[in-house]
Amino acid sequence: MERLADAQARLRAELDPALPALPALPAPADPAVMARLPEGTAVHCGVYRAVYDADAMQSLWQPRLVWEATPLLGDTGEAGMDAVLDGLRRWLDTEVPAEESRDQDTAVELYWPSRDVDVAPALFRHGFVPLSTLAVRTGTPAPAAARDGVSVRRATLSDLNELVALQAEELSYSLRVVGGTMRANATELITTSLRRSVYFSGRVLLAESGGLAVGVADCGIARTAPGTMIERRLPSGQWGYVGTLSVLRSARGTGVGGALVDAAHEMLDAEAERGTFLFYDLANPLSTVFWPRKGYRPLWTKWVCKPAARLR
Ligand SMILES: CC(C)(COP(=O)(O)OP(=O)(O)OC[C@H]1O[C@@H](n2cnc3c(N)ncnc32)[C@H](O)[C@@H]1OP(=O)(O)O)[C@@H](O)C(=O)NCCC(=O)NCCS
Numbered sequence: 001m002e003r004l005a006d007a008q009a010r011l012r013a014e015l016d017p018a019l020p021a022l023p024a025l026p027a028p029a030d031p032a033v034m035a036r037l038p039e040g041t042a043v044h045c046g047v048y049r050a051v052y053d054a055d056a057m058q059s060l061w062q063p064r065l066v067w068e069a070t071p072l073l074g075d076t077g078e079a080g081m082d083a084v085l086d087g088l089r090r091w092l093d094t095e096v097p098a099e100e101s102r103d104q105d106t107a108v109e110l111y112w113p114s115r116d117v118d119v120a121p122a123l124f125r126h127g128f129v130p131l132s133t134l135a136v137r138t139g140t141p142a143p144a145a146a147r148d149g150v151s152v153r154r155a156t157l158s159d160l161n162e163l164v165a166l167q168a169e170e171l172s173y174s175l176r177v178v179g180g181t182m183r184a185n186a187t188e189l190i191t192t193s194l195r196r197s198v199y200f201s202g203r204v205l206l207a208e209s210g211g212l213a214v215g216v217a218d219c220g221i222a223r224t225a226p227g228t229m230i231e232r233r234l235p236s237g238q239w240g241y242v243g244t245l246s247v248l249r250s251a252r253g254t255g256v257g258g259a260l261v262d263a264a265h266e267m268l269d270a271e272a273e274r275g276t277f278l279f280y281d282l283a284n285p286l287s288t289v290f291w292p293r294k295g296y297r298p299l300w301t302k303w304v305c306k307p308a309a310r311l312r
Contacts, residue, residue, distance in 0.1 A: 147255030170246030240268025
């Protein structure tokens with residue numbers, strides 16, 4: 001297995017210098033899936049069962065039950081991914097009750113380096129689609145647009161109602177983009193999360209124009225600590241992230257988002273030694289234009305097969 005991990009790490013280093021320079025995926029002691037290519041090479045896949053209950057903020061955009069797959073392919077590319085996904089299909093059939101994997105609120109997900117397009121045909125064949133990307137800022141932002149009358153400041157708890165309304169608007173837009181369903185308790189979860197962010201982190205930025213709240217950027221600081229979702233996905237250290245960026249529909253395209261991101265970068269760069277990262281959906285016609293102009297580019301692509309029983 002070490003040979004596979006080494007080969008995978010070497011291939012990744014060649015593909016994308018922004019990926020962490022350590023074995024991207026540790027060899028699992030007891031992988032759920034073991035498969036062989038026709039010529040005999042063994043490949044593996046770990047599977048983690050993640051549950052997003054009604055009180056979890058992630059349940060707003062994640063299915064309730066997700067099997068997170070971590071393939072270990074070495075340098076076997078498309079053929080290796082094919083073999084692993086065949087094995088994963090068999091594993092689901094034998095280990096998971098059919099009524100559970102058929103539930104519409106389930107998925108199988110995996111993160112794969114965005115630049116490794118060689119494996120993409122195998123993922124498509126097995127029912128996966130590329131949904132979103134973990135992007136890092138490696139470029140220089142395009143010159144800022146004029147933004148007369150827009151001011152940005154740190155939000156306080158007295159702004160909570162406006163913040164919640166803005167973030168709910170972003171959620172409703174993003175759920176349409178990814179084909180998700182609005183949870184009945186969305187407002188409650190957003191309110192709790194924003195209250196915590198404003199109170200404990202203090203890194204929520206509010207944009208105002210003409211005395212009205214027109215945009216929000218909910219930011220934070222993250223470490224590549226064990227168990228975090230950026231562990232082994234980003235070079236180790238402290239990172240800044242832009243969690244949610246939302247601009248009131250009627251104010252979009254007038255420089256509000258740009259002003260918020262400039263202020264967010266100024267705030268985060270002062271604390272985050274490694275840089276900044278964020279997620280955006282690949283079918284979002286606004287953010288896919290916006291973020292590359294702000295210096296971000298895809299590092300990892302999240303592939304999703306939903307519901308899980310659609311894996312073939
Ligand atoms: C994405 C979003 C935050 C951008 O905010 P915005 O206020 O509309 O963006 P701005 O007006 O500041 O534009 C910033 C830059 O992107 C460009 N831009 C914005 N929208 C664009 C579009 N649809 N097409 C081309 N360029 C666009 C602008 O020209 C500007 O570039 P410049 O500063 O170099 O001139 C906003 O459209 C939005 O809230 N969308 C819905 C929710 C969403 O998608 N959130 C992001 C989730 S990751």
